[in-house]
Amino acid sequence: MFEAASTPRLSPQKQRLRFWRRLLKLSRGVESQLRNRFRAEFGITLPRFDVMAALDRHKKGLKMSELSSVLKVSNGNVTGFVDRLVSDGCIIRAPVAGDRRAWQVQLTRKGRDEFTAMAAMHESWVGAILQELGPEEADEIIAVLDRLGRATGDAQ
């Protein structure tokens, strides 16, 4: 388990860079597999699923700026996916109570049903892709990732 035990210890900074490269590599690799499966199975893009997932977690709806912030992407990137989801009847735009100029988006019933089906597939794909992950190490790593996330302010 301790890969570096027999090799000289890197400086803390180099080691954090190494950690970051591995994290990013795995994250991109898994995303890439999920992207291919979403395309093959549902003919949709991963960002479309991400938008629907964010709206499923925020049942009351999100302003466009909140949606961008939750997804950590720029407003411009989100607009196209939202427009498409609106024209497909999966989400609706609704006025924000108390702010006449603001609009927010929400999943429709159709959108929720579509999302539920896709989320079940997504969960089983992730389970298969990460099947080597044991429960104890998952617990440990999740705790570290959470701590690192808080320290970085889960920030922009």
Next chain:
Amino acid sequence: MFEAASTPRLSPQKQRLRFWRRLLKLSRGVESQLRNRFRAEFGITLPRFDVMAALDRHKKGLKMSELSSVLKVSNGNVTGFVDRLVSDGCIIRAPVAGDRRAWQVQLTRKGRDEFTAMAAMHESWVGAILQELGPEEADEIIAVLDRLGRATGDAQ
């Protein structure tokens, strides 16, 4: 450290999904911070840095298809960054030995010098963003990430 010790154990599949969400959240959060710093400090985008980093790791050059594969993005996405780097004198296109119709890209001296300066800043930013990460837990997690990466075939 064992966050889930006092809560009921999730199914392995749900737990892998939870792990994946946390990994993706941290990865996007760190990327978002790096993106902002690259923009503020060097006026460049993160993908531009990623292209230069890939070419720095592959001194002999990469074909466009290889570059896309290394970066795990589509060919189309890479082309614009490569064009810009060529016109800035940071990379050159060169014919591939033994394949008349193929071209590959390489860093120029100017590109290497620019990359070296940016890579030093990048390393110190990552070190600061992840400063909560201890050396032992880094070793442990890197070993798990590598194992998961191999199991997923580091794949497209």
